[in-house]
Amino acid sequence: xxxxxxxxxxxxxxxxxAGLIPRPQGEIKAVDGVSLSIAEREVLxxxxxxxxxxxxxxxxxxxxxxxxxxxxxxxxxxxxxxNKRELRQMRGKVxxxxxxxxxxxxxxxxxxGSIEEALIVQGMSDAAxxxxxxxxLLDKVGLEAGFAELYPHEFSGGQKQRIGIARALxxxxxxxxxxxxxxALDVSVQAQILNLLMDIRDRDGLAYxxxxxxxxxxxxxxxxxxxxxxxKLMELADKKEFFSNPLHPYTEALLSAVVRLHPGGRExxxxxxxxxxxxxxxxxxxxxxxCHRAMPICPLQEPEFKEVSPGHFTACHLYG
Amino acid sequence: xxxxxxxxxxxxxxxxxxNKRLAQYYWERLQKNKLSxxxxxxxxxxxxxxxxxxxxxxDPTYSDFNLANIPPLGFSRQxxxxxxxxxxxxxxxxxxxxxxxxxxDSKGRxxxxxLISGARISLLVGLIATGIAVFIGVVIGVLSAxxxxxxxxxxxxxxxxxxxFPFFLLLVLIVFLFGPSLAIIVLVIGLTGWTGAAxxxxxxxxxxxxxxxxxxSRALGASDGRIMFNHLIPNVASLIIVMSTLSIPGVIxxxxxxxxxxxxxxxxxxxxxxxxxxxxxLDTAWWxxxxxxxxxxxxxxxxxxxxxxxxxxxxxxxxx
Numbered sequence: 161x162x163x164x165x166x167x168x169x170x171x172x173x174x175x176x177x178a179g180l181i182p183r184p185q186g187e188i189k190a191v192d193g194v195s196l197s198i199a200e201r202e203v204l205x206x207x208x209x210x211x212x213x214x215x216x217x218x219x220x221x222x223x224x225x226x227x228x229x230x231x232x233x234x235x236x237x238x239x240x241x242x243n244k245r246e247l248r249q250m251r252g253k254v255x256x257x258x259x260x261x262x263x264x265x266x267x268x269x270x271x272x273g274s275i276e277e278a279l280i281v282q283g284m285s286d287a288a289x290x291x292x293x294x295x296x297l298l299d300k301v302g303l304e305a306g307f308a309e310l311y312p313h314e315f316s317g318g319q320k321q322r323i324g325i326a327r328a329l330x331x332x333x334x335x336x337x338x339x340x341x342x343x344a345l346d347v348s349v350q351a352q353i354l355n356l357l358m359d360i361r362d363r364d365g366l367a368y369x370x371x372x373x374x375x376x377x378x379x380x381x382x383x384x385x386x387x388x389x390x391x392k393l394m395e396l397a398d399k400k401e402f403f404s405n406p407l408h409p410y411t412e413a414l415l416s417a418v419v420r421l422h423p424g425g426r427e428x429x430x431x432x433x434x435x436x437x438x439x440x441x442x443x444x445x446x447x448x449x450x451c452h453r454a455m456p457i458c459p460l461q462e463p464e465f466k467e468v469s470p471g472h473f474t475a476c477h478l479y480g
Numbered sequence: 481x482x483x484x485x486x487x488x489x490x491x492x493x494x495x496x497x498x499n500k501r502l503a504q505y506y507w508e509r510l511q512k513n514k515l516s517x518x519x520x521x522x523x524x525x526x527x528x529x530x531x532x533x534x535x536x537x538x539d540p541t542y543s544d545f546n547l548a549n550i551p552p553l554g555f556s557r558q559x560x561x562x563x564x565x566x567x568x569x570x571x572x573x574x575x576x577x578x579x580x581x582x583x584x585d586s587k588g589r590x591x592x593x594x595l596i597s598g599a600r601i602s603l604l605v606g607l608i609a610t611g612i613a614v615f616i617g618v619v620i621g622v623l624s625a626x627x628x629x630x631x632x633x634x635x636x637x638x639x640x641x642x643x644x645f646p647f648f649l650l651l652v653l654i655v656f657l658f659g660p661s662l663a664i665i666v667l668v669i670g671l672t673g674w675t676g677a678a679x680x681x682x683x684x685x686x687x688x689x690x691x692x693x694x695x696x697s698r699a700l701g702a703s704d705g706r707i708m709f710n711h712l713i714p715n716v717a718s719l720i721i722v723m724s725t726l727s728i729p730g731v732i733x734x735x736x737x738x739x740x741x742x743x744x745x746x747x748x749x750x751x752x753x754x755x756x757x758x759x760x761x762l763d764t765a766w767w768x769x770x771x772x773x774x775x776x777x778x779x780x781x782x783x784x785x786x787x788x789x790x791x792x793x794x795x796x797x798x799x800x
Contacts, residue, residue, distance in 0.1 A: 222699050248701035256699045264692035268714040274693070277710070278700045311502070327696065 163233075164335050164367045165198040165221065165254075170230035172216050176439065188438045190216045192391035193230075195465070198335065201361065203368040205382030205399075207375060207414070209435055213391040214371045218337040221369070222256055223247060235334065252282050255328035259340040261320035265312040271323045272298075272308025278330035297326040301356060318349035322356065329360065337369045342377060354381055375418050379403060384471075387411050390438055390446040393465055397472040407474040409453045445477065453478060509793035516789020519782035526779060530603045533596035540593040540749045547588040549765040550574060553581045557764070585754070585768045586761050595775055598751035602779065605666055605735040605750075606728040612670025613731075614724050617677025622712055624678070625685035626704065636682070643675045651734070655743045662745040665738060669731050677723055684716050718794035725787035729780035736776055751776050 172191040175184045191213040198204045208214045219225040221232055223239055232239040234254055242250055258264035265274050272294050279290045295305030301322040312320055321341060328336050338357065342350040358381065360366060372378050378385055379399065386396040387410065395408040406412050413429040431450050436442050442449045448458035457477050465475040510516060534540075551557045553576035560569045576583060582591035624635040651668050658664050688694065689712070697707050738744050739752025751772040758769025 224695060224698060251699060251701040256696065258692040258696060260692055264696050266693040266697075266711050266715070268717075269710070274696075277697065277702060277706075281701045281703075281706070324696070327700075330700075 162200060163197045164200050164202075164235060165196075165369070166231075166233040167197065167217075167221065168195045168231040168233075170194045170217065170220055170232065171228045172213070172220050172225055173228045186439055189391050189441065190438060191220065191227075192441075194388070194391075194393055196386055196393065196396060198367050198369060200334070200367055201365050202384065203361065203370055203382045205378035205385040206369060206371045206388060207373060207378050207385060208388035210373060211435060211438070212388045213438075214373075214388050215339050217388070218256065218339050218369060218371050221337060222251070222254060224256075248281070252331035253333050254335045254337065255331065255333040257321075257324050257328050257336060257338045257341045260344050261317050261324055262312070262344075264324050265320055267312050270309050270311055271315070274312075275308070275323065275327045275330055278327055282331050293330070297330060298323075300329065300360070301326045316349075317345055318352060321345060321349075321353055325353075325356065325360070329364070332364070333366065335367045335369065337371070339371045340373070341370075343372065343374060350377065357381065375414060387414065390435060390441050392446060393473070393475065394447065395472075395474040395476075397474075401469075401472050405472075407468060407472065407479060408447075408476045409451050409478070410447050411474075413452070445475070506793045510789050513789040513792060515785045516792075519785030519789070522778060522782040523786060526599050526782075527603060529596055530600035534593075534600060537593035537596050538590050540589060540597040542589065542593075544588040547580070547584050548586050549761070550580050550584040550588075551576045551765070552583040552591070552767050552771075553578060555583075555767070582771055583765070583767045585757055586765060587757075591754075591767065591771055594749045594754050595751070595771060597749040598754060598772060598775065599779075601662070601745075601748050601750040602732045602735065602776075605662070605669070606732040606783075609666045609669040609673065609731045609735075610724050610728050612667070613673035613727065614677050614720060616671070616674035617723075618681050618713065618716070618720060620674065620678040621681025622685050622708055622716070625682045625689055626708055626712060632682075635678075639675050639678050642672065645672065647672045648734070648737075651738060652743060655738065660738075660743050660745050662748055665735060665745065669734055673727065673731065677720075677727070680719065680723060681716055684719055685712050688712055688715050718790075722787055722791045722794060725783055725790055729783040732776070732779060732783075 170191055171189070171193055174188040174190060176186050176188060177183065178185045194213075194217055196204065196206075206214045206217065216225060220227045220230075221234075221239070223232075223242075227240060230240070234250060237246070237250060239247075239250060265271060269277075272291075275294045275297055276290050279293060284290050284293070291308075294308050298305050298307055303319060303322055303326070307315075307319075307323075312323075315323065321344075325341075341357070342353050345353060354377065357368065361368065368381070370378065370381055382399050384396065384398055385402040387394045387408065389410055395402070395406065395411045397405075397407075402411070403415065406415055409429075413431050416429045429452055433450055436446070436449055442459065444457075444459040444461050445451070445454075445463050448454045451458065455477055461477070463475045463477045463480065465473055467473050468479045510520075549557065549559075551574065556573050556575045558571055558573055560571045562568075563570050580590050580592070582595065584590055585594070620635050620639065624632045650672060651665070654664060654668050694707060694711055697711055702710075735744070735750060736752035736755065739750045740756045742756060744750055744753055754772040755769055755776075758765070758767075758772065761768055
């Protein structure tokens, strides 16, 4: 299997300006050296607490946020070096589904118009052809073609999310970055949308970067799972391996917090305190301030992100 | 599956700016505000008067001193003339006449004709100057918000400078330099009056810019121009309409004030000119000042009521 996306050493720093005459006061390291890859037809779940930088990874891949450093290779092309025209072509290959279906559709545009915009931008000049395609896309996400003429406020949240998916699929992308696509929906609707995403993957051979904070959702949809904490990857493994044999203490804590039908077995690990400020992250291993297995070396030296067993990566001194 | 009959493309593009069902909804909401409807009625009446009235009335500049100071229909005025021959005062009663239903001024000009001419001038100045101001305001506001960075800084500082300008003094100076003509008055009011609009539009566009549907458009590869014209401006359209309506009375008052102090276009009869003439004859012919005063009062009030109603109708959170 060849990789559709390969990210190496991705960094995104935000400079904090403050003062009467704004001067740089420091940097927020939202993403600090993330490396991952997604194979064709693969679903990579990216989990983490809010503010850990998982959405920023998605936006940086789309170049909606300019990365500070790193390499993003999509289909053999380094996205960071693309000029405007090449970038537009690349955007046919990678699309995005957003978290809030209310905010992701223009309230002043018919949903058909929103989907059609993707086709216009990508250079489909024949109006009749576009119209047909819009109808086909709506059909594909389980809506009627006639809905194209309605406005977003005439739809439910789940329907709006379907429209958002139809828009993302407009150009037959190879990779869809789904940024918490179901977290704003009711649980019953969540399942429908997840099934839709899976169906589309099976039919069109898409790959997803599935960003979420909900482990049960990630467990349902992903092939592999990556965990982020404070801008860095903590663990990356196959789904089965990830849920049955978590290595990193942070992953252990996350998994122990998932509500299970049959209590017992694993004991619950409570993380104390808040996520430290990314403006001033802890020294050494970023997680050591909250880690239940912290060792003397942890605050001193940053653990390397390495392969512990085949396909199972983690950044922890326990496995060094 | 229902097929849409109208090409989606054409509909979608058109309806970014006009959505029939939404317009109907706004109209229903507006109808609940009776004051606003009354204001709208008066504005329509004034427009008809300004457009067609002058064809049915006599020349507003035609003066006949034999017919000076005739009171409005239904009123009368006593005039005492000292007769040298008989050495006594002869008091005559002058009644209002049907051919001058609103009376005449001290130079025997027909008040009705002058007021209708004034309506035309006031509306012309109000609409065109506001149009210019709002156009500049929208361009500067949208560019400033969308492009951000140093463009935003430069444009907003320029706006600040324009705001601190004593507008009326500038107007007096320019009229003094270039001579009083309606075109110059309209231009000056328009070219100085955009600052508030620019700020309002900017703040609205700033919050829109971060919404997901704008991000989605960018992710599709839409150009900046497309995003501004198809997403940003349609979404501030209702704000623009309300703002324009509410700023028209200010412009009308400015023109009237200029004419009142004698800096109006001497070739045209505006309400301010009549007011100016009327103030000298308040003791003999009160109607010359009172009638344009009432017109100004009603016009300003109508625009304000109408604008308030529009604002409430456009705001889904406002309870009516």
